[in-house]
Amino acid sequence: MKNSILVISDQQEQNYTAILQAAELASAYDCNLHIVSFCHENLRGINDIEQAKRKVIHNLHELNAHKLVNTLQGKVDYNFETVWEKDIHTWVSHYVHEHKPYMVVKTGHRSEALFYTPTDWHLLRECNVPMLIAADHKWQKARxxxxxxxxxxxxxxxxxxxxxxxxxxxxxxxxxxxxxxxxxxxxxxxxxxxxxxxxxxxxxxxxxxxxxxxxxxxxxxxxxxxxxxxxxxxxxxxxxxxxxxxxxxxxxxxxxxxxxxxxxxxxxxxxxxxxxxxxxxxxxxxx
Missing domain, CATH: 3.40.50.12370 (Rossmann fold)
Incomplete structure (x- = not known):
């Protein structure tokens, strides 16, 4: 059975930087991809919270599944899940402990004035497998x-x-x-x-x-x-x-x-x- 690379999909990202980089790495290391998209909304005031959660998860899953097919285009074997979770780094830590992926890949978000988000820092410090923070903006001609x-x-x-x-x-x-x-x-x-x-x-x-x-x-x-x-x-x-x-x-x-x-x-x-x-x-x- 092949090793897997855990990819944290970013809902706000338009060009799937982390997923495309993970596909390259999966080819280099002969791994599959396990792509996870996280969602969490304030459902206060809604009568049936569990039904609302299922609906949000289902709609996002269908949307992202379609985008993934168009993005990866048969480049790599992968599976995909959508998870209702606010505390991403804790979920990832538990997943890594249980499933032991070869690597974790995530897009890093920061500017010259703003360092990485708390989630990025927690993962860098706590993740027990190699962790790739994919840059959303790179130097030109970088290779x-x-x-x-x-x-x-x-x-x-x-x-x-x-x-x-x-x-x-x-x-x-x-x-x-x-x-x-x-x-x-x-x-x-x-x-x-x-x-x-x-x-x-x-x-x-x-x-x-x-x-x-x-x-x-x-x-x-x-x-x-x-x-x-x-x-x-x-x-x-x-x-x-x-x-x-x-x-x-x-x-x-x-x-x-x-x-x-x-x-x-x-x-x-x-x-x-x-x-x-x-x-x-x-x-x-x-x-």
Whole structure:
């Protein structure tokens, strides 16, 4: 039996961004799609609430089922359900625990000033399978895949997570015929540079020299061109966003640790910053 990808369908979305992206991923990973559309309305004052619920669910299900046939056009095997639920992230968490899909895909909604919705954040932090937030607006000409890893970690779990990030990024890059890039952000204080205590360029060169053997092994293992491995010093969120733009990334694959959010270098305000700035799909991988 094939694995499945759980897709959270957005009622407000016109172009089915998440569903089309999930169809690409289903082909890459040889999975089926399980598409769920959520609805919830205030039915206060209605005599037969259960009948009203059934009617709303039925009408939305029929409408969306017709749209899905026209959208997917036989691209992938899928099933579809409409669920009456206000607390989406809790429903998804229960579904993931019970059915163990390979991945969850959802469209992310945010602007430069407004970060992801609470539902997106809950899913990123709590979902125990890979989570893809599909961008509703992308950089123009974006096509390549960027894997962000910690090249200097000595922690076993993080080393394994690096491998999972690279494997998933490689699978996607091969499937969409894109170039694979790797990024490592060297933590660096702008204040120390301003005071003349640290030379940014020298720091980057030192890391490239120290990691030369490891970089060569990565290039051989994943068929990555040497100039597609990027090591830059600076604020992590700004560095990774800059690299993603420079290499025309359409998807950024990141490692996440635990329930507190993204890896220690991408936590709290930093996590919000990079996810708000990136105009790409973001695939969050857990150990």
């Amino acid at each position: 390549n895949v960027l894997a962000t890893i910690d090249l200097e970690t000595e922690i076993g779990d993080k080393k394994q997570l690096n491998g999972k990030v690279l494997r998933n990024a490689s699978i996607i890059a091969k499937h969409i015929n894109a170039e694979l890039h790797i990024a490592y952000a060297v933590p660096f204080s702008p204040l120390l540079r301003k005071l003349g205590i640290i030379d940014k360029d020298k720091l980057e060169d030192e890391h490239k020299t120290d990691l030369k053997e490891q970089l060569s092994l990565l290039a051989q293992s994943y068929g990555i061109q040497p100039d597609h491995i990027h090591i830059k010093a600076g604020q992590v969120d700004k560095v990774l966003t800059s690299i993603a733009a420079d290499c025309n990334a359409s998807i950024v694959v990141v490692g996440t640790i635990g329930r507190a959010g993204l890896d220690q270098k991408l936590i709290g305000n930093t996590a919000e910053s990079i996810l708000a700035l990136l105009k790409t799909d973001v695939l969050a991988i857990k150990p």
